[in-house]
Amino acid sequence: MEKFLDYVEKHQNDFVERLRKAVAIPSVSGDPSHRPDVFRMADFLVQELKNLGADVETRDLGKQDWHGTSLDLPPIVLATVGNDPSKKTILVYGHYDVQPALLEDGWNTNPFELVEDEKNRLIGRGSTDDKGPILGWINVVEAHKNLGLELPVNLKFCLEGMEESGSEGLDGLIYKEADKYFKDVDAVCISDNYWLGTTKPCLTYGLRGVSYFHVKIKGPGADLHSGVFGGTVHEPMTDLFAIMSKLVNVHGKILIPGIYDQVRPLTDEEQAIYKDISFKMEELQSAVGNKTNIHEDIPKTLQSRWRNPSLSIHGVEGAFYNPGDKTVIPACVTGKFSIRTVPDMEPKKISQLVCKYIEDEFAKLGSKNTLHVHCTHDGNHWLSSPNHPNYVAAAKAVETVYNVKPDLTREGGSIPVTLSFQSALNKNVLLLPMGRGDDGAHSINEKLDRSNYVKGTQLLGTYLYEVSKVEL
């Protein structure tokens, strides 16, 4: 392992060149004009992996309907390095597509040209999300090949090209291949999230779920002139504001009865975790852009993000939304909000509570308009345990590479593939981030610090050594 760490340190410039080549391919999955580049990026990875002796195959996912146009979906790249039955098999997931990026969005440099600045930040679209981490795994394989070393585990790759556009086709493939390609997998490791802050590595063991709701209120048969009809008819917007003002208070407390009954109580043990987390309120304020934070202390802030539900109102469909003034009474409006869910909330129960509450509140109004409320989609929360051997191995790897115990974090958002792997394979899933909290994954000037890329590569390799030793 010493040799491996040393190799990575010495060959870091080669690894940066590899990242440069990857960033130069604008594999924007959300822009049809870049679809050929997404395919090019898949080819690039296939070639890199083949060069290192991996057993590579691609899986065609068929077509995508893009606003009436049929587009070829980029393939899933599956690659295997080693198939020794005496070794554990670790599955790693990553995505090779990226978010859109244009110089005129405010980038300081061409987003598809990797630039290293004076702070040794490797700037370019996809550097941290998620090309850097994918190449980290490839770097690990290269190091072992060139050192003439065997990997301590069998390594399986699952790389997709549609993550930034809804992961179309991925879930189907995972379930289909659960007993085939993924058959011998002992644990899963995903490097596609970030440190909480900028200085300390973390392991992530929980994600919130999300339940999305539409509140549709139908009034008059058509939009009406507010001069001619104002005061004579029940207006859907009035009803909508009356109802949706009763969902959450300004301090973020959800007002729907029964929601908090389903939230797992905070134990003393869990409460203790938050004291050690490396996080400052200034980091939140910097990310938010000002001091509109609800809570003043770190534990409450982190708990609000990680382990408590939240409710956000996103918008209204069917009403006036342009700049300027328009004096119409919208005939039919749909309010949209979502609830971020946490253990032990059950999507079905949540949906029942929400719909009943809104229907009851609407009935109280005495409006002649009609209401339809429903849950448009839900994704469950996910919670692993930092005590699982897969996590313990990763924590040891962090200590080896960074000389520090990792923060144990959860995240407020969702990474659906995490749940898919866990459900389909019934194996432990570890989120082991490479980049920092300020990498700006979906923003302008996305970057990955050189040290995160190099030490991150060391971390991924070291994790393989540690996980090879534990009982999974």
Next chain:
Amino acid sequence: MEKFLDYVEKHQNDFVERLRKAVAIPSVSGDPSHRPDVFRMADFLVQELKNLGADVETRDLGKQDWHGTSLDLPPIVLATVGNDPSKKTILVYGHYDVQPALLEDGWNTNPFELVEDEKNRLIGRGSTDDKGPILGWINVVEAHKNLGLELPVNLKFCLEGMEESGSEGLDGLIYKEADKYFKDVDAVCISDNYWLGTTKPCLTYGLRGVSYFHVKIKGPGADLHSGVFGGTVHEPMTDLFAIMSKLVNVHGKILIPGIYDQVRPLTDEEQAIYKDISFKMEELQSAVGNKTNIHEDIPKTLQSRWRNPSLSIHGVEGAFYNPGDKTVIPACVTGKFSIRTVPDMEPKKISQLVCKYIEDEFAKLGSKNTLHVHCTHDGNHWLSSPNHPNYVAAAKAVETVYNVKPDLTREGGSIPVTLSFQSALNKNVLLLPMGRGDDGAHSINEKLDRSNYVKGTQLLGTYLYEVSKVEL
């Protein structure tokens, strides 16, 4: 006058031909590609009026900025028939531009081809709004010319081509010409609104005003991911819904303190008027498209439309408005609503009351976001008196032509030119509609019943006789 009425009856087919020619010119002021047609329509009127011996001039209003493109504004057509100092001078206003119309919007026939159906409805864009009424006045002039009769008054025309697009330039001209072209005007008559229902003519003596408000709430520095930040920051949409739910209840009652203190109390005399108005709740329901009316009886419904204020929420700028789901926390949102105002509400006072109330309610919330509320524009209400000699004359004309006393109505919307003429000329303004309440002015299949066009022409002429006899 008998001769005149007889002439109109006998030459009605000629008048329909005149309307056919006018409707054939698609003078859509809101569509730049039709701007030449708006000019063509002005030329058509100039030619018609000149042929009848009127003294015609056009006034250039300069340029219009249309999304960065400079467009020529259509001219105001000013025409004078007669200048006998011993006669009264009546100013008539109309507009020769029309709303957009496409066959594919749902028209049964080509909107710019006048079609008479089996119920003798003259169907075509502009038939009732406002080409029919303009031509009504021209028909009156023609009848007198061909009969060798002098008009009982001096008649002045003011015809604009931008009414459907904000009447750009009109107000300036009215004030500029108040002491010149409009100098000798004794009273004004506008035929650009509609009967309340479908069977009984009316005179309209009141319009509501409107005050439009923007409630802007600024939160985080940029839109945020609701998974990552939900529960940790004050969300502008939460604040907006909290505040805007306190503006009006579902029964249309405005909740802003002090608003109703400014509303002129309902007297027994005024209350009595509503009993005689020819109106059925079914007419409202038919216009609205269903039974979402707030009030069950006619007086309350009409009072809500005519003489009481109303508040409508129009929409939200800055939030998600498309179909589908999006999980963003909007950083800055602007809620928009307007209040329809009535005597004796004063726009300035209303604005003060509204802003103070919203600021106070926002302060109570305890949000760290910032609020800015302001009135973006206001137009005052207008109220004349049906007892004014100008109205008494018009009422007599209705009795002569229709054998019925007109309904005395007000309208819920605003017609800004009414206030402009009254303020600039300080003369009584009469609204004397030609069309019926179901003409569908801005809708598909706009129509003017042949009888309304013919009797309407008789009515406008008869009004000139009656008004010539009264003391103004």
